[in-house]
Amino acid sequence: MIEMRVAAIALDAVTRSPIVLLKDATERRALPIYIGQDQARSIIGALEHQPTPRPITHDLMVNIFRAWNLKLDKVIISTLQDNTFYALLCMKMGKKEKNIDCRPSDAIALAVRYNCPIWVMEEVILDASIPVDRDADEEEREAFKDFVANLSPDELIRRAQQAGEE
Template sequence: MIEMKVAGIALDAATRSPIVLLKDSIDRRALPIYIGQDQAKAIVSVLENQAPPRPLTHDLFVNLMEAWDMVLEKVIIHSLQDNTFYAVLVVKQGEARREIDSRPSDAIAIALRTDSPIWVMEEVIADASIPVDRDADEAERRAFREFISTLSPDDLIQKGRFSSGEAQ
């Protein structure tokens, strides 16, 4: 899993649909997730430190967790199926720990309100992320190609710890 932070909210140029943009800690990968207007407002309000006059739905959820001595340990965006992201809230109450199914947008809105980490499975990042730093990606590819070009079959045998005397 890779920890990601909310970089902001953007609008899709064609559809004008809101997108929450998550970035990894080294700003190499970004994960765009389409969300609803209400969830975008809930996320933006936290990012801009706007307090509503009355609790909104995500605030209510956080208030309930606090009233019942529950802590949001983390959010995990764990899969992507048919262009739909899936997430869970990992909630702890005393020694009990539960995973609660959630839309990623709601999970992110609650994580921001509780200052909880947002984690994304590597498979999801591999399938849906976009590169942020193309120059760094290209430099990494060149370094890998250079490394591969210097390897000989003997290097692979030694590095893989395979030899004719070992059981396979």
């Protein structure tokens, strides 16, 4: 799993649909997820710490979680099937742990309110992420090619033995 954070809420230029953009810590990969207007407003409100006159749905959920001593430990964007993302709320209540299926937009809206980590499965990153820094990706590929090109069989064996000793 790769930890990501909300980098922005944007609008698709063609459809005008909101997109939440998640980025990894290195800011080399971004994961765009289409969300609804209400969820976009909810995430933006939480990111900007905008108070509401009455609790909106995600605030209500946080209030219920807190009233029952439920802790949102993390959220996981777990799968991508037929262009639909799936997520899990990883909840704790004392020693009990439960994972609850939900929409990624709701998971992200709650994660922002709880300041808890947003994790994305590697398979989802591979299938749906977009590169942010192509130059850095290319530099990394070239450095790896140089490393492999200059690696002798004896050096490879020595490194494998060292790794086995650690």
